[in-house]
Amino acid sequence: MPASLLANRLGAFVQLAELTRGNLGRTQLMKLCYFLQAFRRVPLGYYFTLYAYGPFDSDVLSDLQTAESMDVLHTEIEYYPGGYKYDIRPGEKAGRSKGSAEDFLATHKKDIEWVAAKFGSRLAADLELLSTIAFVNQEEEIRDRDELIERVKLVKPHFSRRQIGREFDWLSGEKLLN
Amino acid sequence: MSDRVTCEIRCPIHGFIGLNEWENRIIDHPAFQRLRRIRQLAWTDYVYPSAMHTRFEHSLGVMHVASLLYDSVVSTSSRVLKQVYGYNDLGLTRDRQKVRLAALLHDVGHSPFSHGSEELFPEKPASEADVSGPSRKAKHFRHEDYSVGLIRDVFRAVIDDDDWNRRNYGITADEVAAIIEGNPKAGPALFWRDLLSGQLDADRMDYLLRDSHHIGVNYGRYDLHRLVSTVRAFGEPEGGDSTRDLKAPRIGISSGGWNAAEALILARYSMHKQVYFHKTRIAYDIHLRYAMESMLPQGKYPSPTREGLADYLKWDDWRILGMLGGGAGGEHGKRLLTRNHYRLVYQTRENPRNFEEFESAEAELKSVNKALGDLVVARKTCVNNWYKHGSVDIPVQNERNPDDVRPLSDYSSLLRGFTSSDQELLYVTPESAAAAKQIVSGVLKKDHSPQIKMDFTGGKRKDIANAS
Numbered sequence: 001m002p003a004s005l006l007a008n009r010l011g012a013f014v015q016l017a018e019l020t021r022g023n024l025g026r027t028q029l030m031k032l033c034y035f036l037q038a039f040r041r042v043p044l045g046y047y048f049t050l051y052a053y054g055p056f057d058s059d060v061l062s063d064l065q066t067a068e069s070m071d072v073l074h075t076e077i078e079y080y081p082g083g084y085k086y087d088i089r090p091g092e093k094a095g096r097s098k099g100s101a102e103d104f105l106a107t108h109k110k111d112i113e114w115v116a117a118k119f120g121s122r123l124a125a126d127l128e129l130l131s132t133i134a135f136v137n138q139e140e141e142i143r144d145r146d147e148l149i150e151r152v153k154l155v156k157p158h159f160s161r162r163q164i165g166r167e168f169d170w171l172s173g174e175k176l177l178n
Numbered sequence: 179m180s181d182r183v184t185c186e187i188r189c190p191i192h193g194f195i196g197l198n199e200w201e202n203r204i205i206d207h208p209a210f211q212r213l214r215r216i217r218q219l220a221w222t223d224y225v226y227p228s229a230m231h232t233r234f235e236h237s238l239g240v241m242h243v244a245s246l247l248y249d250s251v252v253s254t255s256s257r258v259l260k261q262v263y264g265y266n267d268l269g270l271t272r273d274r275q276k277v278r279l280a281a282l283l284h285d286v287g288h289s290p291f292s293h294g295s296e297e298l299f300p301e302k303p304a305s306e307a308d309v310s311g312p313s314r315k316a317k318h319f320r321h322e323d324y325s326v327g328l329i330r331d332v333f334r335a336v337i338d339d340d341d342w343n344r345r346n347y348g349i350t351a352d353e354v355a356a357i358i359e360g361n362p363k364a365g366p367a368l369f370w371r372d373l374l375s376g377q378l379d380a381d382r383m384d385y386l387l388r389d390s391h392h393i394g395v396n397y398g399r400y401d402l403h404r405l406v407s408t409v410r411a412f413g414e415p416e417g418g419d420s421t422r423d424l425k426a427p428r429i430g431i432s433s434g435g436w437n438a439a440e441a442l443i444l445a446r447y448s449m450h451k452q453v454y455f456h457k458t459r460i461a462y463d464i465h466l467r468y469a470m471e472s473m474l475p476q477g478k479y480p481s482p483t484r485e486g487l488a489d490y491l492k493w494d495d496w497r498i499l500g501m502l503g504g505g506a507g508g509e510h511g512k513r514l515l516t517r518n519h520y521r522l523v524y525q526t527r528e529n530p531r532n533f534e535e536f537e538s539a540e541a542e543l544k545s546v547n548k549a550l551g552d553l554v555v556a557r558k559t560c561v562n563n564w565y566k567h568g569s570v571d572i573p574v575q576n577e578r579n580p581d582d583v584r585p586l587s588d589y590s591s592l593l594r595g596f597t598s599s600d601q602e603l604l605y606v607t608p609e610s611a612a613a614a615k616q617i618v619s620g621v622l623k624k625d626h627s628p629q630i631k632m633d634f635t636g637g638k639r640k641d642i643a644n645a646s
Contacts, residue, residue: 003540006600026571027425049360051376052369053426061571069597070533077588081581083412083573093533100537125425136362154365156426158262 004104005045010067011101012036012044012112014094017073019116025086027053027124030060031131032115038134039176040111048135052155054128055135064088072097085124118174129159130167137177145172187238191387195242200342201282205238208491209286209332213237215494219389220294221462222453224517226393233285233292236388243380244281246406247373248274251429255411258427262413263366272347277370279349280357281380283333287324289479289490290498294466296321300478319482324490326355327482332491369411372429377572378409378439386445389453397448400441408435412573412583430573436589439572443593455560461519461605464556469507469514470498520556520605523614529597542622543602549621553614556605 016032017024024032034055036042048055067073074091077084098105105112119127133152142148149164156164171177183196197205204210213234222229252259252270259265265273289295299319329337334351343349356364357371364371373380383402390398408431431439453459471477479493480486502511513519524546530536547554574589576582587594606614 050362050368051360051371051426052366053428065597070530070536072533077585079584083583084585096533128426132362140362151362155362155368157264157366158426 006063006066007097007100008104009044009063010070010072010097011105012042012108013064013067013073013088014090014097015105015109015112016116016120017088017090017094019113020120021089022087023121024088025124026061026064026088028120028122028127029064029088030054030056031124031127032119033057033060034131035115035119035134036108036111038131038138040108040115042108042111050132050135050139050155054131067091067097070097126167129156129164130171132156133164133168133171134176137171141178143178145169189235189239189242190391191239191384192242195238200340201241201278203340204279204282204333204336207333207336209328210234210237210283212491212494213286213288215496216288217291217495218385218392219453220291220459221466221514222393222456222459224462224519225456225458226395226453229389229393231388231392233288236385237282237285239384239388240284240374240380241278241282243383243402243406244277244373245274247378247380247383247409248277248370250406250409251373251411254409254432255427258411258413259369262427263369265366269366272349273367273370275347276349276353276357276367277373279337279354280370281374283329283354284325284358284374284381285321286328286333287321287326287482289321289324290470290493290495291466293321294463295470295479297467298470298474298478299323300481322358324482324487326359327487328491329355329358331484331487369427376429378405378429378431378442382446383442386442386449389449390445393453395449395452397452398445400445401438405431405435405438405442408432408438410575412575428573430575430583431586432575433577433589436574436586439574439586440590440593443596447596455601457522457525457603458519460558460560460603461522461556462514464520464558464605465510465513467510469502469510472508472510473498473501473506518608521608521611521614522603523550523606523611524604524618526602528601531597545624546618546621547604549617550604550606550614553606553610553617554604555607558603558605560601560603 012033013029016029020028020032031054033044033046034048037044037046037048038055046057046059048057050056064073064075068075068091071091071093073094074089076087076089078087119130122130129152132155133148136142136148136151136155140151142151145165145168148168149161152164152168153159153161168177182198184199185197185202186194187197189195211234214232216233217223217229218231218233218236219229252274256265256270259270263269289299297318299321301318329351337343337349337351337354352363353365353367355361357367358374360368360371362368372378375381383405386398386400387402390396410430410432411427412430413427474493480489482490501507502514505511507514524543526539526543527535530539547557572586573583574586576584
């Protein structure tokens with residue numbers, strides 16, 4: 001991967017961590033990167049495919065690890081009964097990382113701020129559902145509300161049709177669906 | 179006929195691999211038999227002479243391991259599967275067959291010599307490449323695109339039209355392809371995609387053991403059966419608030435399997451360092467790529483369309499070897515025939531320890547590249563995907579306290595310390611290697627940063643900072 005692409009990705013991670021401080025776990029980071037590409041056409045160069053937990057590219061986690069090893073980001077794990085979650089925050093070298101991606105961040109500052117504002121406070125389960133709806137809409141080119149709800153329901157049966165429909169309507173109202 | 183095992187194939191890794199009659203008919207298909215003529219590890223036999231095994235046996239092995247994993251998850255986690263996905267026993271039996279077929283057919287789209295010439299896959303039409311925004315990887319077709327294309331086209335008759343399948347399962351080629359490509363049409367079966375391409379997948383579980391066996395190294399070994407017996411599905415509450423919707427279930431392990439999971443990841447690391455990223459092996463990927471480019475019409479493989487796939491299937495190792503033996507492939511064909519490969523003269527360090535080292539490694543690469551100029555005939559990037567942070571993120575459930583779920587990295591201090599980054603490799607011709615090495619030595623002498631550098635006097639690597 002060109003060094004400039006990695007620098008741009010890490011710069012975007014830092015900016016997302018700053019804007020969503022306290023609410024950026026791994027699922028959130030994955031889905032926010034997906035939204036940056038899918039909704040704002042930000043050239044992060046990830047290739048997302050669909051899993052039961054929504055669009056995913058393991059390169060996002062690989063880059064996160066690189067960022068952690070360079071002190072660009074710092075991650076803590078929080079435990080709770082039956083699970084755990086990650087808390088990703090800017091690290092000591094966050095500023096330098098942003099400096100390495102200065103031009104990229106200047107170009108896409110508004111895109112990153114927009115994604116953080118729209119989705120940054122959502123829970124991981126919500127983001128899994130929202131990104132799956134967006135993926136099915138874009139990749140399968142399903143635009144009909146009922147048809148799309150049924151398709152998403154097949155992949156994520158633990159969500160009710162009402163829940164899926166509510167998120168579909170929200171995305172649709174934001175003019176984010178095709 | 180039933181779906182009971184009617185045929186067993188002997189396997190050096192798993193003993194016997196059982197097949198039902200339907201699977202046997204699929205394996206007999208010429209497009210599957212072609213995998214007998216696609217080597218698993220390309221030209222690795224030029225480094226490890228016994229690396230002559232093929233995608234055929236690997237595909238059987240992946241189907242076998244996927245079945246073991248599937249059965250284990252079902253036996254340990256039927257409550258989660260029934261609660262979240264509404265499975266009943268019939269549904270689980272049907273999806274087991276789908277997963278077996280997806281595993282069996284996941285590699286049918288490989289080009290000759292497996293990954294060696296994948297750079298020659300054509301570009302996707304702009305409309306497809308732009309679906310998820312500009313993406314470096316999505317610009318070109320991948321072997322998975324050929325696999326799902328072949329399943330939907332060439333294998334459709336032996337899947338959709340198979341009498342026994344129609345009477346019993348009604349599984350379609352589209353359903354099998356959807357699991358492999360990550361298509362929402364897979365429905366609940368998408369959950370099982372992790373067993374084919376995920377943190378604990380049957381693909382890597384098989385190839386590590388198989389490649390180790392055939393090459394004659396022990397790096398790739400780990401305790402498969404312990405790992406399989408501890409695999410399970412977790413329904414994860416959101417942030418501990420059980421009143422919220424569940425995140426989608428994940429595949430994880432019980433705590434009894436964490437050593438086996440750690441060993442799997444270490445095996446992957448070692449195999450990449452010692453085998454897959456071996457400098458000479460990579461040199462032959464370069465030669466194959468350029469030789470193939472001169473042999474393929476317009477220098478590219480056909481696209482995975484109906485017409486293109488028919489042509490694509492005609493390309494296999496035997497055809498390439500015949501062409502090379504007849505003198506095709508130009509300079510690179512000759513180098514392949516005579517084992518006269520490009521030489522590695524410089525590589526960036528594997529793991530920069532901090533931001534400064536990362537930046538200095540980039541600067542050093544630029545200096546070396548500039549000093550070498552036209553002597554550099556090939557540059558390769560080793561994408562260190564042998565280890566993904568996600569791999570260490572495998573959820574581990576305490577056997578004594580089911581509420582205690584932690585990531586694997588919490589158990590393994592070894593894995594906690596792992597970092598990775600891509601490595602850049604610069605190659606020159608053997609004829610210019612001596613001159614190039616002198617130039618690189620000159621550049622590195624000027625740079626006193628604590629980098630791992632090539633020690634050309636002894637031909638081995640040493641840490642300059644520690645040595646001085």
